[in-house]
Amino acid sequence: MTLDGTKFVNWIRRANRRIQENKDYLSELDRAIGDGDHGINMARGFAEAAQRLTGSADQDLGALCQQVAMALLSKVGGASGPLFGTAFLKMAGVWKGKDHASVHELSLALREAVNGIKMRGKAELGDKTMVDVWEPVSRFVAEKAEHLSWRELCVFAEEQMDKTKPLQAKKGRAAYLGPRSSGHLDPGAVSSFFLFEALCETMEESGGDR
Amino acid sequence: MSYVGIVLVSHSVDLVRGLQEILSQVQPQVPVAIAGGTDDGELGTSPFKIKEAIEFANSGKGVIVLFDLGSSLMNAEIALDWLGENERVKIADAPLVEGAYAAVVESGCGSSLDQVLHVAQKVKTWQKIS
Numbered sequence: 603m604t605l606d607g608t609k610f611v612n613w614i615r616r617a618n619r620r621i622q623e624n625k626d627y628l629s630e631l632d633r634a635i636g637d638g639d640h641g642i643n644m645a646r647g648f649a650e651a652a653q654r655l656t657g658s659a660d661q662d663l664g665a666l667c668q669q670v671a672m673a674l675l676s677k678v679g680g681a682s683g684p685l686f687g688t689a690f691l692k693m694a695g696v697w698k699g700k701d702h703a704s705v706h707e708l709s710l711a712l713r714e715a716v717n718g719i720k721m722r723g724k725a726e727l728g729d730k731t732m733v734d735v736w737e738p739v740s741r742f743v744a745e746k747a748e749h750l751s752w753r754e755l756c757v758f759a760e761e762q763m764d765k766t767k768p769l770q771a772k773k774g775r776a777a778y779l780g781p782r783s784s785g786h787l788d789p790g791a792v793s794s795f796f797l798f799e800a801l802c803e804t805m806e807e808s809g810g811d812r
Numbered sequence: 813m814s815y816v817g818i819v820l821v822s823h824s825v826d827l828v829r830g831l832q833e834i835l836s837q838v839q840p841q842v843p844v845a846i847a848g849g850t851d852d853g854e855l856g857t858s859p860f861k862i863k864e865a866i867e868f869a870n871s872g873k874g875v876i877v878l879f880d881l882g883s884s885l886m887n888a889e890i891a892l893d894w895l896g897e898n899e900r901v902k903i904a905d906a907p908l909v910e911g912a913y914a915a916v917v918e919s920g921c922g923s924s925l926d927q928v929l930h931v932a933q934k935v936k937t938w939q940k941i942s
Contacts, residue, residue: 639855639856643856646852646854675858675859675860675887675890676850676851676858676860677850677851677852678850678856679823679849679850679854679855679856679857679858680856680883681882681883681886683856683857683858683883683887684859684883684886684887684889684890685886687859687890688886688890722886722889722890723886773882774882774883775881775882
């Protein structure tokens, strides 16, 4: 059930593939309620993150998270750069010097990431942002602890993503649309789901499900 | 004599280049630096560029940062975290064009960081058409 450096790299590479495959879909979602570049931005950032990790011999989870954060901060550009970048920076702080993380340590890192995202974006649960996926996912992992099923987590994350559809946006460019933002999925919630889906698949693949 | 520096942050480098040109015509002695676009020159902002611009514009009297839209603020805040000298760098809650204009005039008069910030933020309440 533990996440190590190799699995971490596989996670980010898998997330990158998922984002590349859905680049147009993410931009299309963003065109409906934002500025239409979410897919392009995330694809650019995660391609860079995956590339930097592929060349890295590092096994320290903190250092690996730091590399992902720096890649996202320098390449993404839109709001997701500082937000996903901050999430990985906060996780780096929790995992510094660790070459593996238990589910408990994952929950600690996610909790810090959520705090970081909320502090940076000043968003709360229900504002139709990535927080609507990250915060419940973080709580789910903490509550299930060692009994966590990756498959259940994946389904749960997708449900949280779907719940952003009826919400009215309170943050970012989508907030300019007011009530017209309802009826669309939040693009950041969707890319956050892809990230967690990739994590669940990576952990399941390595025989971690129960 | 040193002046409070001004940093202009925008998703578009063209936007802040034009604004910088307008400002330097008004007060050529005030250091004005820009951080527009991503590191690759795409639309967006970069905390790395913002940090460099702040360092460039700071002649010892501090720097006021003005930004265009939401995500620029987040990257400006990351740049400030990295610089770790928040008291000498202030992010203005002000419209980019009018705020920068007011700030550069005030800075050119030799005002302090807090005075320049105050004047830049006050323009929020101005009526453009009276």
